[in-house]
Amino acid sequence: xxxxxxxxxxxxxxxxxxxxxxxxxxxxxxxxxxxxxxxxxxxxxxxxxxxxxxxxxxxxxxxxxxxxxxxxxxxxxxxxxxxxxxxxxxxxxxxxxxxxxxxxxxxxxxxxxxxxxxxxxxxxxxxxxxxxxxxxxxxxxxxxxxxxxxxxxxxxxxxxxxxxxxxxxxxxxxxxxxxxxxxxxxxxxxxxxxxxxxxxxxxxxxxxxxxxxxxxxxxxxxxxxxxxxxxxxxxxxxxxxxxxxxxxxxxxxxxxxxxxxxxxxxxxxxxxxxxxxxxxxxxxxxxxxxxxxxxxxxxxxxxxxxxxxxxxxxxxxxxxxxxxxxxxxxxxxxxxxxxxxxxx
Numbered sequence: 001x002x003x004x005x006x007x008x009x010x011x012x013x014x015x016x017x018x019x020x021x022x023x024x025x026x027x028x029x030x031x032x033x034x035x036x037x038x039x040x041x042x043x044x045x046x047x048x049x050x051x052x053x054x055x056x057x058x059x060x061x062x063x064x065x066x067x068x069x070x071x072x073x074x075x076x077x078x079x080x081x082x083x084x085x086x087x088x089x090x091x092x093x094x095x096x097x098x099x100x101x102x103x104x105x106x107x108x109x110x111x112x113x114x115x116x117x118x119x120x121x122x123x124x125x126x127x128x129x130x131x132x133x134x135x136x137x138x139x140x141x142x143x144x145x146x147x148x149x150x151x152x153x154x155x156x157x158x159x160x161x162x163x164x165x166x167x168x169x170x171x172x173x174x175x176x177x178x179x180x181x182x183x184x185x186x187x188x189x190x191x192x193x194x195x196x197x198x199x200x201x202x203x204x205x206x207x208x209x210x211x212x213x214x215x216x217x218x219x220x221x222x223x224x225x226x227x228x229x230x231x232x233x234x235x236x237x238x239x240x241x242x243x244x245x246x247x248x249x250x251x252x253x254x255x256x257x258x259x260x261x262x263x264x265x266x267x268x269x270x271x272x273x274x275x276x277x278x279x280x281x282x283x284x285x286x287x288x289x290x291x292x293x294x295x296x297x298x299x300x301x302x303x304x305x306x307x308x309x310x311x312x313x314x315x316x317x318x319x320x321x322x323x324x325x326x327x328x329x330x331x332x333x334x335x336x337x338x339x340x341x342x343x344x
Contacts, residue, residue, distance in 0.1 A: 054178065057181060058238070070200045118223075274316040
């Protein structure tokens with residue numbers, strides 16, 4: 001007879017091995033990103049482009065907290081991007097804070113507004129939630145364009161970026177962006193595997209069933225809004241400081257919100273690596289099709305429709321399928337071997 005503990009130990013050992021493999025792949029990717037600036041031929045504009053990709057990934061990670069893990073459709077995260085950017089820009093202009101303080105302050109301000117927005121939208125879901133968040137993005141854009149302190153389309157010019165009083169260039173800013181995305185990725189990885197993450201996903205799957213199981217809908221929905229807004233606010237700070245300029249001409253643009261949602265859906269809203277794929281896609285398509293800007297918009301739409309039809313869980317899920325199938329076979333093989341070794 002098979003000892004349950006023996007089979008369980010083998011399966012647990014394989015799962016631990018798979019987890020180590022996952023961490024190895026992620027670590028290798030971040031190590032490659034870390035050594036990029038010292039690769040021969042690397043130039044400042046390349047670091048700026050890489051930083052732009054990173055901040056789009058971070059913004060998509062913020063959207064994924066709501067859309068992928070909590071099941072709330074949002075088309076308003078461009079508003080949180082603007083809040084983060086303007087908070088840091090105003091603090092930099094009037095109080096000469098450095099970039100690190102700006103990142104924290106921009107994220108916290110966005111989180112506060114996200115918490116309030118979560119309370120306002122408690123009774124909304126689906127298309128109504130999407131319309132409500134879209135209205136929020138329009139409201140923030142109007143504020144940026146109309147309230148004098150935000151300086152409208154003339155905008156706020158910022159001094160060179162500094163960390164702890166030391167001026168950083170394009171490569172220094174790239175490393176700040178890389179550290180930011182590494183910390184946020186680690187946070188999301190822990191979050192979705194914690195009790196809070198399980199509560200988010202329970203609300204996503206069925207709010208009524210989750211509430212009947214003791215999940216506090218009000219608390220967890222507002223928490224999801226706050227976390228999502230904080231992450232996107234951090235992306236907003238980086239977006240403002242990457243060009244040292246913040247203006248309503250940029251942040252009143254509703255297409256930021258659309259791009260973030262497209263990046264999340266195309267990459268995979270409930271996959272840790274989904275925002276990485278989506279952010280890379282959103283930034284690099286216009287980059288390679290610079291002379292065909294209108295076609296880039298069309299291509300984004302075509303890819304979005306194709307993903308929704310062929311891989312609703314996103315490209316990350318499509319890539320992961322063969323690896324999941326292989327690991328499933330290995331787990332089944334471990335169980336079968338245990339049975340065979342135990343004999344009749």
